[in-house]
Amino acid sequence: MSYTYPYPKADHTTDLVAFAIENMVLKVALIKRRDDPFKGVWALPGGFLNIGTEDLDGCARRELIEETSLDLNNVYIEQLYTYSDPTRDPRGHVISTAYYALIPADLFGTLKHNDDAEDAKWVNLADVIGETGGMPLAFDHMRILTDAVERVRGKIDYFPRIAMSLLPKQFTQAEFRRVHEIVNGVKFDPSNFNKRFRRMVSDGRITKTGEQRATSGRHASLYRIEDA
Amino acid sequence: MSYTYPYPKADHTTDLVAFAIENMVLKVALIKRRDDPFKGVWALPGGFLNIGTEDLDGCARRELIEETSLDLNNVYIEQLYTYSDPTRDPRGHVISTAYYALIPADLFGTLKHNDDAEDAKWVNLADVIGETGGMPLAFDHMRILTDAVERVRGKIDYFPRIAMSLLPKQFTQAEFRRVHEIVNGVKFDPSNFNKRFRRMVSDGRITKTGEQRATSGRHASLYRIEDA
């Protein structure tokens, strides 16, 4: 077939899966939709791409800034997947490129929302995807969310940067281990995990920075992950 | 139900990075553009999404069928990334979702092309991205190609299915090893690599099927990867 230009066009949005850890629990940012379709239903934050002036990364970052008011220099953002089922949006064929973001613990804060939402909040991931029913989400957002969880789980073991992005700038061995436990939903033997941690220190991938910190037991050393 | 939305829309295409191994060399399918922009320049095959009736996977598969006339049941296809720089296409803001495909050696064949191309052929990957200059590609297709190579390299060690998708239905230990060598661009010690291979046989991930095959030296056993 021969292509005459222009061609039919599609709406394009980004959806954002923002993760953060608070109180030892993995949370995800959701908004409550103000308008149809899916009025009153919880959904991932997202919005339409500004055609001609921004790329999808820019669109996702803009959405995240509107939502969190954060400086994104210390936030990890990565494209996840593009969802394009013609029936995924009842308004028509809307293609959506999903991103996920990891918010460091020391930047965690309350969420804002704009006119298209009537509420926005951090929700425990387990309560959203919960085995015991969970929470209905708009569009195909449950699928996007589970894809994002799978991606983060698949990467955290191999890329220290992922764990770093959920931790405060300085952290202890135990906090580093707990991030892995929370994300993977399993327990690790502290001894064996710390051996791995010490190797990363020897390799220069993690550096000891501060000395101690007040807790109820023995004081812990503080570390920082080197970017490289 | 229908809702009207005032948002501007974008063109959406898929671009396809099709890999195959022939004569122990990794090749990629390219077409020569017949029309502007980039008239006469080599490019990845691709095409516009049919809005409202197909999703991106379907669009990529359609392109691949047009190009190769293959039954895609034995072809591995995976979404790679979505490229959205507003200036990546001089015609306007065209968003492109790239896919990569792995063609089994026993399905390798000549390429067809449709009206938007004046030629189509398999090109040695090394000649395209070559350290010694390489080949100019249209749009951001060089970036897409190198991203695809990186993805395949990153996955082949962990997912036997990737190697399988480049091999014929039945293959020898040496062929399995050579696929890894060709994709990664390195040599592996046959002894150590074969140990790993034998482990996969013990685990039932690979099954011995045929017995022998004619060559100039000792005859080799034939194997098949189990899907699982």
Next chain:
DNA sequence: GCAATAGTGTCTTTGAGACACTATGGG
């Protein structure tokens, strides 16, 4: 026999996991 390709055995090192242990702080 010889060339060519297929396939094995052994040693060393590295890292994962199980599990018992020591160290240092506050009260």
Next chain:
DNA sequence: CCCATAGTGTCTCAAAGACACTATTGC
């Protein structure tokens, strides 16, 4: 002293890498 948390040592096993070796075919 006791509790709580931080952190270590040792044993075993699985797998990777270096490298010397044996096996089976055609001619």
